[in-house]
Amino acid sequence: MKKRVLSLILVVAMAVSMLMACGKDNKEDDKAASGTNTQIKVADVKPTLKLLGSSSTADLNDTIEAKVIEEATGYTVEYHGLPAENANQALMLTLANDNDYDLVTMNQNQFTTLRANGALLALNDYIDAIAPELWDCISEDAWKGVSDEEGNVYALPKLYSAETEVASFMVVRMDLCRKAGITELPTTISEFKNMLVTLKNYYGDQYIILSGPYNPAKTGNRMNIPMNISSAFGIYNDWMVDKDGKVIYMTEHENFDEMMTFMNDLYKEGIIDIDYASNSSTGVDEKLASGKAIIAMNSRETLNTTFATLEESGLTENDIEYIGALHGDDGTCTYMQTAQYGAFTGIPVKNAKNAADSIAWIAEKVKNQELIAIGEEGVHFNWVDGYPVPIQPKFTDERNKSSSLTHFADMETYQIQFSARLQKTEIMWKAYTNCTIAANENEPEIFVPAYFAYCNSETYATGNTALLKSLNDYIALLVTGQRNLDSDMKTFNADFENFGGEDMRKELQAWYDAAFK
Amino acid sequence: MKDKKMKNKKIRSRSAKQVSFIANLMCIILLILVLVPVLHVAALAFSRGTAQLAGKVYLWPVDFQIEGLKMVMTQTGFLRSLLNSIYITVVGVVISLVVQILFAYPLSRPKLKGRNFLTAVLAIAMLFSGGLVPTYMVINGLGLVNTFWAVILPGAMSTFNMLLIRNYFEGLPEGVIESAYIDGAGDLQALFKVVLPMSTPIISTVSLLTAISYWNSYFGPSIYLTEGDKMTLQVFIRNLMADTQTITEQLERTEETIGLLSVTTIQSVVTVLAAVPMIAIYPLCQRFLKQGITIGSEKG
Amino acid sequence: MKNRKSKKIQRKPISKKIKDTIKYIRLHPTLYLMLIPGLVLLAIFEFLPYYGITIAFKDYNIFAADNPLAAIGASEWVGFANFQKLFGSSDFMRVLKNTIVINGLRIIILFPIPIIVAIFLREVRSKKFMSVTQTAIYIPYFFSWAVISGIFNSLLGSYGVVNTVITKLGFERVGFFQDPEIFRGVLLFTDGWKSVGYNVVLFMATLVAISPELYEAAKIDGANKWQEICYITLPSILPTIVMVLILRVGNLLTKGFEQILVLYNPAVYDSADIIGTYVYRMGIGQMDFSRSAALGLFNSVVSATLVIGTNYISKKLVKRSLW
Known part of the structure; x- marks a missing residue:
């Protein structure tokens, strides 16, 4: 209820600020658009649009998915990709000079920097004139993160495919567990530890009992401590909010020491993979797939290939189970919502001549969202229990790349549409059902709002990546005992200071106070 | 006297045996050290993804597949980026060679005046760089962004390779060059008729080094060629490496194809594809190296 | 022997040196023409960008002006602050x-x-x-x-x-x-x-x-x-x-x-x-x-x-x- 009132206020505030923004025509950012302000309309002949995106977009030209979009929208779009490395430099240099890209797709760092420097066009007038329905596609909060203080929106954000997904879980080899006398999955942290100890006592050094960490760039897990273990300690993110509404960092959480001691004990007992500090996510996958590990931290991304490998060594679906968010012994369980930005699509100030058509193209895509995302019913998918189930191989052959081609979506329908991708295999769907759907149905109270997902602070957006890396390194070394909570906390705190942690805290606090209090 | 000669011969043949034994042993050790991992990668490229994940692949493909090769080669960008890279490499090698040989020859002349100035120019160019932004602005100002010249020209005057050529020129018998001048040859004639024919070893070597550096270059192409149809093979490859998931997802079409490829097998395919052209030109270069011996000895 | 000779050359008056140089250039003009392509490439792609070294002493913002070049001038001097950040x-x-x-x-x-x-x-x-x-x-x-x-x-x-x-x-x-x-x-x-x-x-x-x-x-x-x-x-x-x-x-x-x-x-x-x-x-x-x-x-x-x-x-x- 409170939230609804809040969003209403926000809408009003935004409408007012938008009106005010229209009134001012001396705004620098609108330089390119000024003059067209009064009569924004699409061109008579649809122009070919040039889009500059991340490296994976480079190979989307001439795909079936791209052709479907072309037919549905009437626009021909050339997709160009930034290099996988040096993307930032290439993007900055390209946009700082005259260029002919009509649309540019960015990550959060890039977007925040470009917006702060006025390299992106304010889109409000265009959306109002061309496709006002786009305003309803995502939440007010999500719009707020791409706006400046006056409510000018600088990008159309693509949001993460699900708002409440337990994206971090552990894969368990039940066949091995059953041999050791374990038939039930743990739900609390103590049960979990008992399970690990039982396995260790039974198997000794024959297997890696618990392998990890798992945080490949693309998944929801960003931490070197699985969020489904930290949930039992009330820890859900690097930045959190305590009971009094104060922003705290993970290392300042009252249970941080306890959690790290718990992990370090497991390591000392030979339960956690001795490579914990040096493992890559691929390495963890390989250990699970090759049968070296009994339990592995994981996420859905590579599950299919891993399971196919295990299947070839004689396992069935029943031999694989998943551990979702664990509870503390006192019932504590906090898991952060997965609401977050995926990518941002904006229009460069230096080349805004096709801005109206660019917005029109996006709007057309949203109108045809189902067709583009999952295809035609009966051809590419069927509805089962309210979820789209793909018809293979047609679905993969003709719609696999459409998620890379989605730049902005109506999130309410997109979440459902996206789930088709999780139904491509039973094993993946089982993971989603057991961890995510179960949590949503049985204990939705575990989900903590993603307070800072839409925070638009430049300090935070550009500085936190390095700080997070530093925290993750610290955590990995705490697990393996190469760092010590008593003696090395000071060093980390110094790093925290160096990376601008305190400045971020101030901005996050201000954001929290404005948005949630 | 005769005894001494005999003794010398004995020592000689014994030392020759030692050297040849060590040389052969060295080759065998090197071959093992290098080929075992190389064959492993080649085997991975043609193994089923699940076999790789299960750790079953050593030096020979397990559950042979060429789907990975097919998938990478049919990615829309592959062929174009391959052709782009070949074009850049070929044109780059030709231009670099011309520029560097023309520069190295005067520098190798013993009596050249102004050497100190040239030395200073080379030293400064070699040691200091203006950095990314101003270089980009120069290239942008010349209108070269998103043209292949942006990656060909800046590297064409490699001081290192030029000095390699100059070193070689300086080692040539000065008498032969001198006599050409005495016979009335001009500088160009001396260079093209006398010096270059004796220089096949260094020219083939520098061609190879230049080809490798154009072929392997990543930074320039990644910054200056953002348009998709200008992409080079190295950029394409690193993009693919960073996003192998797209390919593994593409295989989730039926029960049978899942697990056909893994991240590592795709990376191996890409590695093999990128290395083959450069490995193929090496024997060619070696042939010229051998040729160099005979020509060098005839003239020398 | 050789050493003594070179010392002698060094002691030659400068005007003589210049004369020698001019004589050599007249004799071998082609040698100097050959240097041109290399020198031009170096001048354009190595020496011209040197003005950008100043970026190291500025708080460079690529968007500070109309283009990155003008932005160099528009950005603020910060002395050795960037070095301090690195090595501090x-x-x-x-x-x-x-x-x-x-x-x-x-x-x-x-x-x-x-x-x-x-x-x-x-x-x-x-x-x-x-x-x-x-x-x-x-x-x-x-x-x-x-x-x-x-x-x-x-x-x-x-x-x-x-x-x-x-x-x-x-x-x-x-x-x-x-x-x-x-x-x-x-x-x-x-x-x-x-x-x-x-x-x-x-x-x-x-x-x-x-x-x-x-x-x-x-x-x-x-x-x-x-x-x-x-x-x-x-x-x-x-x-x-x-x-x-x-x-x-x-x-x-x-x-x-x-x-x-x-x-x-x-x-x-x-x-x-x-x-x-x-x-x-x-x-x-x-x-x-x-x-x-x-x-x-x-x-x-x-x-x-x-x-x-x-x-x-x-x-x-x-x-x-x-x-």
Whole structure:
């Protein structure tokens, strides 16, 4: 209820600020658009649009998915990709000079920097004139993160495919567990530890009992401590909010020491993979797939290939189970919502001549969202229990790349549409059902709002990546005992200071106070 | 006297045996050290993804597949980026060679005046760089962004390779060059008729080094060629490496194809594809190296 | 004799020197025309961008003006603040030490290997065997570090092939990627593995060009094979050796960035973090052109000092120099 009132206020505030923004025509950012302000309309002949995106977009030209979009929208779009490395430099240099890209797709760092420097066009007038329905596609909060203080929106954000997904879980080899006398999955942290100890006592050094960490760039897990273990300690993110509404960092959480001691004990007992500090996510996958590990931290991304490998060594679906968010012994369980930005699509100030058509193209895509995302019913998918189930191989052959081609979506329908991708295999769907759907149905109270997902602070957006890396390194070394909570906390705190942690805290606090209090 | 000669011969043949034994042993050790991992990668490229994940692949493909090769080669960008890279490499090698040989020859002349100035120019160019932004602005100002010249020209005057050529020129018998001048040859004639024919070893070597550096270059192409149809093979490859998931997802079409490829097998395919052209030109270069011996000895 | 002559030339009056130069240029105009393409390329792509070095002393914002060029002028001077940001941290000395130790070891251990390999390759009787070896060892140069990291992880990882053998034999596992000292060995080995064959190429050209007459003459003089190598082969490739060595020393601070970035992990930061990787980690997610300009300038200055120094030493010791 409170939230609804809040969003209403926000809408009003935004409408007012938008009106005010229209009134001012001396705004620098609108330089390119000024003059067209009064009569924004699409061109008579649809122009070919040039889009500059991340490296994976480079190979989307001439795909079936791209052709479907072309037919549905009437626009021909050339997709160009930034290099996988040096993307930032290439993007900055390209946009700082005259260029002919009509649309540019960015990550959060890039977007925040470009917006702060006025390299992106304010889109409000265009959306109002061309496709006002786009305003309803995502939440007010999500719009707020791409706006400046006056409510000018600088990008159309693509949001993460699900708002409440337990994206971090552990894969368990039940066949091995059953041999050791374990038939039930743990739900609390103590049960979990008992399970690990039982396995260790039974198997000794024959297997890696618990392998990890798992945080490949693309998944929801960003931490070197699985969020489904930290949930039992009330820890859900690097930045959190305590009971009094104060922003705290993970290392300042009252249970941080306890959690790290718990992990370090497991390591000392030979339960956690001795490579914990040096493992890559691929390495963890390989250990699970090759049968070296009994339990592995994981996420859905590579599950299919891993399971196919295990299947070839004689396992069935029943031999694989998943551990979702664990509870503390006192019932504590906090898991952060997965609401977050995926990518941002904006229009460069230096080349805004096709801005109206660019917005029109996006709007057309949203109108045809189902067709583009999952295809035609009966051809590419069927509805089962309210979820789209793909018809293979047609679905993969003709719609696999459409998620890379989605730049902005109506999130309410997109979440459902996206789930088709999780139904491509039973094993993946089982993971989603057991961890995510179960949590949503049985204990939705575990989900903590993603307070800072839409925070638009430049300090935070550009500085936190390095700080997070530093925290993750610290955590990995705490697990393996190469760092010590008593003696090395000071060093980390110094790093925290160096990376601008305190400045971020101030901005996050201000954001929290404005948005949630 | 005769005894001494005999003794010398004995020592000689014994030392020759030692050297040849060590040389052969060295080759065998090197071959093992290098080929075992190389064959492993080649085997991975043609193994089923699940076999790789299960750790079953050593030096020979397990559950042979060429789907990975097919998938990478049919990615829309592959062929174009391959052709782009070949074009850049070929044109780059030709231009670099011309520029560097023309520069190295005067520098190798013993009596050249102004050497100190040239030395200073080379030293400064070699040691200091203006950095990314101003270089980009120069290239942008010349209108070269998103043209292949942006990656060909800046590297064409490699001081290192030029000095390699100059070193070689300086080692040539000065008498032969001198006599050409005495016979009335001009500088160009001396260079093209006398010096270059004796220089096949260094020219083939520098061609190879230049080809490798154009072929392997990543930074320039990644910054200056953002348009998709200008992409080079190295950029394409690193993009693919960073996003192998797209390919593994593409295989989730039926029960049978899942697990056909893994991240590592795709990376191996890409590695093999990128290395083959450069490995193929090496024997060619070696042939010229051998040729160099005979020509060098005839003239020398 | 020669020395005295050159001294005499030096004592010539300057006007005479200029006259000589003009005379030489008149005699060989083509020689100077030949220099033009190279000089033009250097002027455009090397010297013209030098004005951008100022970015290192500014708080450069690429969007500060209409284009990045004008933005250089529009950005604020900050003196040495960018350098302070880089080197002010307490970690910097550790990182600098790592850089020097690791790259120093590369020079001491890895630099001689391709020279030795090239010399002995020449002595292989079967030319076919020689070319096969030569081609084979050159292949790894085309493997990216990401792939090499994969290979050596599966070989040397805690559960990899090598450790399986070691544990089967009853020994303790070796933490190739966890033990700070051993990891440096892994760095050296993988670098050698990747680059020896490529570096052999550098020396081969000079080796094959050694006139066979020299060897014939040595044979007649009764030299054995070892003496041939020491007194003919080595001196013939000395200029190339010196040149490559000087440049290697010049790269002391910058070498190995990509390799270490891919291979290392938090467990070995203490021994393997070099300047490049450290600065990279500090700057992830930020787009700080000034910082990279400052680092580039610092590296250039150090490298220039090292190159000039080594060049001087080699001039004194072996009468050979880069220029």
